[in-house]
Amino acid sequence: MARAGQRILVATLVAGALDIAAAVLLAIQAGRTPDKMLRGVASGPFPEAVHWGLGGAALGLAVHFAIMAVMAAVYILAADRLPALKAQRLLAGILYGIATWAAMNLVVLPLRWPAVFPHLDPQSVATQLFCHIVLVGLPIALIAARR
Template identity: 50%
Template sequence: MARRSPALFAWLLCGTLDICYAAVWSVFAGSDPGKMLRGVAKGPFGDGAGEWGLGGALAGLATHYAIMAAMIVVWFAAVRRMPALREPWWLNGTIYGFGLYLVMNAIVLPLRFGAPFPPPDLVKGAVALFPHIFFIGLPLAWLTRKDPV
C-alpha cells in the first residue's frame, strides 16, 4: 500500500480552498475568476499575461499552486525542526497565516505591482488576510498537530 503524503494533501487542500475563495470574491467584486487568475499570472509572466485568455488563466492557476507549494514546504520544514509549533495549533496556525499575509501583501505585491501597504481600504485588507489565516495557516497547523510530518 502506498504511503499517504500529508504535504501533498495539505498543498491540494489549502491551494484549493484559497483559490476558490479568490474566485468567489472576484465574482462578488464584479469581476470574474479568469481575470483574477490572469492577474496572478502577471506576477511572474509580466503584464502581457493579462491578455493570454485561457492560457493566462491556466498560467495563473499554476502560479497560485507554485506559491502554495512554497508556503506548505516552509510550514512542514518548520514543524519538523520545531515540534512545539504543533500546540497550540490554532495559535501557531493563525500566526503563520498572518505571517504569510505580511510576506505577500507587505513585500511581494508592493515590489511587483507597487501595491500600498497597509492597504488604504481596510475591508480589502481583511479580505486578503482572511484566507491566509483560515484557508492556509489554520488547516496546515491542524493537519500537522499530532502526526509526525
C-alpha cells in the same frame, strides 16, 4: 521525509483550493471574471499573461498552487523541527496565516506592483487576513500536525 512530502502535497491542495475558491468569489463580487483574476495571478512572474486567454488563466492557477506549495513546505518542514508548532497548532496556524498575509501583501505584491499595493483599507485587510488565517494558515498547521 516521504511523510513530510505527503503532508506538503495535501496541505498545498487543501489550502490552495480553499484560497483560490475565496479568490474566485471575491473576484466575482468585485465584478471581475475568474479567468481575468487568474491571468492577474500569472502576470506576477509572466507580465504578458494578462493577454493569454484561458492559457494565462491556467498558468495563473499553476502559479497560485506553486506559491501555496512553498507556503506549505516552509511551515511543514519547520513544524517537523520545532515541536511547539505542532503542539500549539491553532495558535501557530493563526500566526502563520498572519505571516503569510504580511509576506504577500506587504512585500511580494508591492515589489511587483508598487503603484497598486498594499491595500490597507480596513475591509481589504480584514478580508485578506481572514483568508490567510482560516483558509491557509490553519489548514496547513492542522495538516502539518498529522503523523
